[in-house]
Amino acid sequence: MRPRQLIARAADLLFPLRCAGCGAFDTPLCARCGADLVPATGPGRCGFCSAAWDGEGFCPRCFGWRELAGVRAVYEHTGAARALVHRLKYERYRALAPLMANRLAAAAAALPVDGWVAVPLHRRRERERGFNQAELLLRRAGLPPAPARLRRLRHTGSQVRRTAAERAAALAGAFACDGPPLDGLRIGIIDDVITSGATVRECARALRDRGAREVWAFSFTRASLDLARPDSPIDH
Numbered sequence: 001m002r003p004r005q006l007i008a009r010a011a012d013l014l015f016p017l018r019c020a021g022c023g024a025f026d027t028p029l030c031a032r033c034g035a036d037l038v039p040a041t042g043p044g045r046c047g048f049c050s051a052a053w054d055g056e057g058f059c060p061r062c063f064g065w066r067e068l069a070g071v072r073a074v075y076e077h078t079g080a081a082r083a084l085v086h087r088l089k090y091e092r093y094r095a096l097a098p099l100m101a102n103r104l105a106a107a108a109a110a111l112p113v114d115g116w117v118a119v120p121l122h123r124r125r126e127r128e129r130g131f132n133q134a135e136l137l138l139r140r141a142g143l144p145p146a147p148a149r150l151r152r153l154r155h156t157g158s159q160v161r162r163t164a165a166e167r168a169a170a171l172a173g174a175f176a177c178d179g180p181p182l183d184g185l186r187i188g189i190i191d192d193v194i195t196s197g198a199t200v201r202e203c204a205r206a207l208r209d210r211g212a213r214e215v216w217a218f219s220f221t222r223a224s225l226d227l228a229r230p231d232s233p234i235d236h
Helices: 003-014 031-035 079-089 094-108 123-129 133-141 164-171 198-209
Strands: 070-076 115-118 149-152 175-178 186-194 214-222
Touching: 031 079, 070 079, 070 094, 079 094, 079 133, 079 186, 079 214, 094 133, 094 186, 094 214, 115 133, 115 149, 133 186, 149 198, 164 198, 175 198, 186 198, 198 214
Parallel strands: 070 214, 115 186, 186 214
Antiparallel strands: 149 175
């Protein structure tokens, strides 16, 4: 085990469990903060990409996402749900993973998926962080793994503060799929948050090139980009 992984494991044991929303002790999410979570399903959401949408049909955010059969998420990327994602990813607080993974697993059961893959980090980023948060969530959720795995071909840097167009350009061709052919299989992609969709779309291209019949993307949170400001930098 690498030194950073050892440090992360020690932190999980030494630091008390606290609510990601308000800081209350002995729980990753208290009842009050849990009640304020905004579901990313049902009325007021796009039927294809799960972003907030009160119009008819699918929203303009996912126009042209032909690589995917659909996008699903558990919560809107706001409030305590956003805090859970950020604490796991940036503060390396892995004690939050079981709660997040359990809610992912419960919602993912409804998807027509044969096997799951996690969005990969570049090896440099994974060494820095000590773990891949998407892989951790997939493992904790107990979802059936796909026979093949995704691999990140190059280090694309942080996507924070890039526009959707900049993210798409940076991630083009950034992933490959290794392992047996996926001929005829329906594959699900797990990530912690889906924002512009650039990452999961590129992952889906690699999986379809490997033979996947269809690809679904699934995440703990879905960030609904402001349709009135499509070219604004994204702060998460």
